[in-house]
Every structure is written in structure tokens, then in C-alpha cells.
Amino acid sequence: MEGQEYRTSDTSQLINILKLSEEKKKELCDNLPFYDSRVTFASEIFSHKYNIVVLSVVDDYIRGLYQSKDTPDLFVGYAGYFDQEEWLRKFNDYQLFYLLDNFNFVGKEPIDVFESNLRQLADRLSESLFIVINGPDIDVSEYIGRDRINRNIEMNRVVDRVIMDYANMRLLDMREVVRKKSDVLKDNRHFNRNIYCN
Numbered sequence: 001m002e003g004q005e006y007r008t009s010d011t012s013q014l015i016n017i018l019k020l021s022e023e024k025k026k027e028l029c030d031n032l033p034f035y036d037s038r039v040t041f042a043s044e045i046f047s048h049k050y051n052i053v054v055l056s057v058v059d060d061y062i063r064g065l066y067q068s069k070d071t072p073d074l075f076v077g078y079a080g081y082f083d084q085e086e087w088l089r090k091f092n093d094y095q096l097f098y099l100l101d102n103f104n105f106v107g108k109e110p111i112d113v114f115e116s117n118l119r120q121l122a123d124r125l126s127e128s129l130f131i132v133i134n135g136p137d138i139d140v141s142e143y144i145g146r147d148r149i150n151r152n153i154e155m156n157r158v159v160d161r162v163i164m165d166y167a168n169m170r171l172l173d174m175r176e177v178v179r180k181k182s183d184v185l186k187d188n189r190h191f192n193r194n195i196y197c198n
Contacts, residue, residue, distance in 0.1 A: 006034060006035070006036050006039045006040060007034070007059060007063075007077070008039060008040060008042075008043055009055065009056065009059050010057075010059040010060050010063045010077045010109075011057060011060050011114060011117035011118060011121060012060075012063075012065065012075040012076065012077050012109070012113065012117055013040070013076070013077060014043065014045060014055075014117070014121060015117050015120055015121070016041070016074070016075075016076070017041050017043060017045075017046065018046065018120075018124065019073075020041075020074070024074075025037075025040075025041050028040075028076065029041075031094075031095065031098040031099075032076065032078075032095065032098070032099065033090065033091055033092075033095050034078050034079075035076075045125070046124055046125075048127060048128075050128055051128055051129060052128060052129045052131065053125050053128045053129070053130050053131070054131045054133065054172075055121070055130070055131070055132055055133065056132075056133040057114075057118070057132055057133065057134065057135075057155070057159065058133070058134070058135040058152075058189060059077070060077075060109050060114050060117075060155065061135055061151055061152055061155045062080045062081065062082070062148070062151070062189075063077035063078070063079075063080070063081065063109055064077065064078055064079050064080055064081040064082075064083075064084050064105065064106075064107065064108075065077050065081070065105075065106040065107065065108070065109045065110075065113070066078065066099065066103035066104065066105055066106065067103060067104050067106050068102060068103055069102055069103060069104060070102070075106070075109075075113060076103065077109070081107050081108045081109075082145075082147075082148070084105065108151065111154065111155075111158055114155065114158055115158050115161070115162060118132075118158070118159070118162045119162060119165075119166075122162065122165075122166040122168065122169055125168065126166075126168055127168075128168065129168060129170065130166070130168050130169045130170070131169075131170045131171075131172055132159055132163065132169060132170070132171055132172070133171075133172045133174060134155075134156045134159045134171060134172075134173060134174055134175070135152040135155065135156060135174055135188060135189070136152065136174045136175055136177070136178035136183075136184070136188050137149065137152045137153045137156060137175055137188075138178060138179065138180065138181060138183075138184070138188065139181075140181055140184055140186070140187065140188055143186040143187055144186075144187050144188065148188065149188065152188055156175065159171065
């Protein structure tokens with residue numbers, strides 16, 4: 001709606017499904033333009049319906065994170081940590097006031113938050129095979145800058161560390177799939193057709 005995108009795959013958003021009251025969920029959906037009551041909290045990832053759960057965590061790698069001023073363990077993610085100004089232009093005055101009055105911009109998702117989220121997900125999905133898709137770490141800094149390459153490397157390390165501790169977790173390792181610059185389309189998140197086919 002109005003050029004906004006609704007993302008439901010970053011780990012903070014999934015954790016919010018579990019820990020937020022229905023009242024808080026409604027408040028967020030009523031006031032944040034990137035939250036929608038029909039979409040944002042509708043995932044059935046925790047329904048115990050599925051033997052296998054597959055989650056790409058690369059949204060966490062780039063997400064710009066906001067931390068609640070009143071509830072420090074409440075985080076909401078929006079757009080990239082590197083392009084907030086562009087995306088915040090899509091807010092009306094009231095929406096922007098609500099966001100900035102209630103949340104502080106953290107920037108990149110802190111490593112400890114990401115690791116905690118992953119562990120909480122693995123614990124809650126203990127009855128399922130939990131397959132995590134990471135991000136490639138080849139150097140395409142000429143397209144997106146060195147910072148975002150380093151970000152993939154540090155976040156991949158967290159995934160590697162967490163997976164070692166959980167028998168129900170497996171890694172679909174994009175570092176083994178995306179091996180050269182010609183495999184990507186000028187960033188480290190979108191790939192040529194051969195990669196998707198493989």
C-alpha cells in the first residue's frame with residue numbers, strides 16, 4: 001500500500017509474533033506503514049504443522065533496526081540500515097512522528113540480537129528440521145561497498161556458530177553456491193538464473 005513493502009522474514013519480526021500482546025500488535029499495525037494486520041503477524045511458522053521449515057536470514061543482514069524506547073527488547077526492522085532516508089520519505093507526518101517518538105534507530109541489527117533470535121527460533125522449532133539459508137560473501141564491493149560484504153561475513157559467522165549447537169538445524173550455504181562475481185546481479189542478494197536452477 002502506498003509503495004510500502006511488508007517484510008515478514010527477518011528474525012526480529014518472527015520473534016515478535018511470539019512475544020507481543022495482541023494489543024501491541026494492533027498498535028504497531030495501526031501506526032507503522034510497513035506493518036499490516038493481514039500480513040505482519042500471520043506467519044504459521046510456529047504452528048507445528050510443518051516437518052521442515054526453511055528460512056533465509058539475509059533480510060537480517062541488511063535490515064535497519066529500531067528499538068522501542070519503552071520496551072528495550074522490542075525491535076522492529078525496516079528497509080536497509082544504509083537507505084533509511086529514502087524509505088522514510090514514504091511515511092506521512094503522523095507515521096514518522098509515531099516511529100521516532102516510540103523507537104530509536106539502532107542501525108544494523110546487533111550481532112547479539114541476531115544470535116538470540118536464531119536460538120529462540122531453533123528452540124521453538126525443535127520438532128521440525130530447521131533449514132537456514134545464509135548469504136554469499138564474495139567481494140562485490142564495487143557494487144555495494146565493502147561494509148555490506150563485511151556484514152555478510154560477520155552474520156554468516158553467527159549462523160555457523162548457532163547451527164553447531166542444534167541438532168534440528170541445517171545450513172543451505174550460499175557461500176558454496178555463489179562463488180564468482182558473474183553469479184550475482186550487481187549485489188550480493190540477487191543471482192543469475194543458473195544459480196537459482198542449481
